[in-house]
Amino acid sequence: MQKLTNKIKGNKLAQIILLVLYVLVTSLSLYLAQASVTAFLLLLFSLLLLYYTELPDRLKWVIAGVVLVGVIPFVSSTGPGYQSYMEVATVVGIYVAMALGLNIVVGLAGLLDLGFVAFFAIGAYTYGIFATGQAEKFMPFGDFPLSGESFWIFILIGCFVAALFGVLLGIPVLRVKGDYLAIVTLGFGEIIRIVFNNLDKPVNITNGAMGLASVKPPEIFGYQFVYPNQFYYIVLAILLFVILAVRRFEFSRIGRSWKAVRENEIAAQSMGIHLVRTKLLAFAIGASFSGMMGVVFAAKQTFVDPTSFTLLESITILVMVILGGMGSVPGVILGAAVITILNLQVLTEVTNYLNQLSLNGVISFPEALAPAKMQRFIFGAILIIFAIYRPQGLIPAKNPVFDEESLKEGSKKHRKEQITVEHDKGFQA
Amino acid sequence: MSILTVSNLTKQFGGLVAVNSVDITVEKGSITAVIGPNGAGKTTFFNLITGVYQPDKGNVQLGSTSLIGKKPHEIARHGIARTFQNIRLFSNITVLENVMVGLHKQLNAGIVGTLFQTKKVREEENRAQEEAYHWLEYVGLSQHLNEDAQNLSYGAQRRLEIARALATKPKLLLLDEPAAGMNPRETRELTEFIHRMREDLDVTIVLIEHDMKLVMEISEQIFVLDHGEKIAEGKPAEIRNNVKVIEAYLGKSAVTPA
Ligand SMILES: Nc1ncnc2c1ncn2[C@@H]1O[C@H](COP(=O)(O)OP(=O)(O)OP(=O)(O)O)[C@@H](O)[C@H]1O
Numbered sequence A: 001m002q003k004l005t006n007k008i009k010g011n012k013l014a015q016i017i018l019l020v021l022y023v024l025v026t027s028l029s030l031y032l033a034q035a036s037v038t039a040f041l042l043l044l045f046s047l048l049l050l051y052y053t054e055l056p057d058r059l060k061w062v063i064a065g066v067v068l069v070g071v072i073p074f075v076s077s078t079g080p081g082y083q084s085y086m087e088v089a090t091v092v093g094i095y096v097a098m099a100l101g102l103n104i105v106v107g108l109a110g111l112l113d114l115g116f117v118a119f120f121a122i123g124a125y126t127y128g129i130f131a132t133g134q135a136e137k138f139m140p141f142g143d144f145p146l147s148g149e150s151f152w153i154f155i156l157i158g159c160f161v162a163a164l165f166g167v168l169l170g171i172p173v174l175r176v177k178g179d180y181l182a183i184v185t186l187g188f189g190e191i192i193r194i195v196f197n198n199l200d201k202p203v204n205i206t207n208g209a210m211g212l213a214s215v216k217p218p219e220i221f222g223y224q225f226v227y228p229n230q231f232y233y234i235v236l237a238i239l240l241f242v243i244l245a246v247r248r249f250e251f252s253r254i255g256r257s258w259k260a261v262r263e264n265e266i267a268a269q270s271m272g273i274h275l276v277r278t279k280l281l282a283f284a285i286g287a288s289f290s291g292m293m294g295v296v297f298a299a300k301q302t303f304v305d306p307t308s309f310t311l312l313e314s315i316t317i318l319v320m321v322i323l324g325g326m327g328s329v330p331g332v333i334l335g336a337a338v339i340t341i342l343n344l345q346v347l348t349e350v351t352n353y354l355n356q357l358s359l360n361g362v363i364s365f366p367e368a369l370a371p372a373k374m375q376r377f378i379f380g381a382i383l384i385i386f387a388i389y390r391p392q393g394l395i396p397a398k399n400p401v402f403d404e405e406s407l408k409e410g411s412k413k414h415r416k417e418q419i420t421v422e423h424d425k426g427f428q429a
Numbered sequence B: 001m002s003i004l005t006v007s008n009l010t011k012q013f014g015g016l017v018a019v020n021s022v023d024i025t026v027e028k029g030s031i032t033a034v035i036g037p038n039g040a041g042k043t044t045f046f047n048l049i050t051g052v053y054q055p056d057k058g059n060v061q062l063g064s065t066s067l068i069g070k071k072p073h074e075i076a077r078h079g080i081a082r083t084f085q086n087i088r089l090f091s092n093i094t095v096l097e098n099v100m101v102g103l104h105k106q107l108n109a110g111i112v113g114t115l116f117q118t119k120k121v122r123e124e125e126n127r128a129q130e131e132a133y134h135w136l137e138y139v140g141l142s143q144h145l146n147e148d149a150q151n152l153s154y155g156a157q158r159r160l161e162i163a164r165a166l167a168t169k170p171k172l173l174l175l176d177e178p179a180a181g182m183n184p185r186e187t188r189e190l191t192e193f194i195h196r197m198r199e200d201l202d203v204t205i206v207l208i209e210h211d212m213k214l215v216m217e218i219s220e221q222i223f224v225l226d227h228g229e230k231i232a233e234g235k236p237a238e239i240r241n242n243v244k245v246i247e248a249y250l251g252k253s254a255v256t257p258a
């Protein structure tokens, strides 16, 4: 076994062949056994394998694209489970984007935010209000609902509105630090939900607890998006943008200033970093990802009400970030996927299975330990196990590795005028 | 010509007057030391200059601009950089990135440029890496560029703090106990290094230090604080024989013959 793994390590061709083989086998089994959730999960797992191969980044992106755009939708499309698989994949995508947003705030800038779902809610309501007749009730002009074609613009609007709220809320909230910040953001998250719940009077803006029904589905050139398999592609596109954006921010001047603030505020300031602006930027950019996905969520559900945006949601997103690995983009993606799939698929499957057993009289559960009730317990137990054995997260954050040789050249070239080379020896210990 | 003028500077913490009506003038291009027993108010003095604390009274002037009421990051942008007595590195990022943070205010990459990775932003980023690497070479840490800052030895961490401060291109560099925790050889090298910084770079240096050998060797002007008050100032030779200073360090009995 040891020999085999050593052989595979460093041999890119072998890695590609194995990966393709793996994808083929799992695809085929999903294709043939449509009801098999296991096959579906194993197929998704191929993306994780892909991450660990030593292929060049570009090739990895291409393969991931092929698997996500082509293979997964295609092989699951023939059976009755198609829409439910696509639904799971879509929800995973939505959570991944949110978790990546929160990762900027918590993982990179080190600001513990327990009310993050608020920005998701803001995105959802932004579209929900204008894509239903609701806006008629308070808008002095205009014709509502807006058509589904406005959805595409609303992705941008949701992004900006959420970012704006990120800044507005950040201004008072960022006066406090650490534990206090967590509590204030928690309060803020609840306030947003409660405001949406009560903003049906004096002017009816959100329709209160009744929520907004029949949100217009997205539409383009007369083509409507109503089914999960259609939303899947919208989410995939946004997610691609989000991942790209996060990676670019992470290793930029802006990302470094976030990390500097996370590591040591006083030192960061003494380097000329504007503390408040840096934190607000993290809040705004993190929030904007959530806002975009909020718009998608409203369109996908065709219904928005405050119960979708509880504290538990905020906590779940935070758990995704922590479980995945704070500050680690691949980790957070994996964390979000694992938690969502656990919640939506695995735990419900396990519960169903146990229920089946007890119905057949194989085992009998006392009332208090009914499988449905155990679901949360199992979830919690899994989290505790991870927290103990993988405190750094599933894929811990990695720092960039710089190429010393090219820097050496560049350093000479650029700074000759300032300091002569003879000083380079200096201050050696 | 003076670069830093501090007048009547006062800071109280509750009932404790940590800095009491201190007047200090630092000449441009000089090496100046601030000494005094533990708790004399030296670090507080630095914190007042760099905007970490706001003074209750008095004025701090860099060249002709008053720094009173300015935030730490604004003061940094005016050209003051510092190191910290209790090292404050960005522990979990690499050594090179630590120095790159020091370049922050000289870089311009904004949201849009970063998002689209414009040519300008990519070039700026490359230049920043090279420049940061250059500063690592200057303090002799270039071989550690990819290590996490927290994994460096104590002496190396202090040097990294200096490299990071230098990257901001300061006019005035404040070093808070740079030799603390160093062995005699390291201290000797540091002494040389401080001299060289002043020659190579157009920078004025003020340092707080307990190592008297280093202080006497290096500084052109010395200020002595005790209980928040300036009790003496002068050239090393003058300070060495100052009765008040000996008293402050060793107690009254040291100067009154038994
Ligand atoms: N933030 C603060 N709050 C309250 N008291 C403080 C604060 N900072 C410093 N002090 C007090 O002010 C006095 C001066 O402290 P400071 O750190 O400036 O001394 P120092 O001269 O740097 O001493 P050392 O040589 O030990 O570093 C001390 O009595 C200290 O306890």
Ligand SMILES: [Mg+2]
Pocket (backbone or CB within 6 Å): B042, B043, B044, B085
């Ligand atoms: Mg001190």
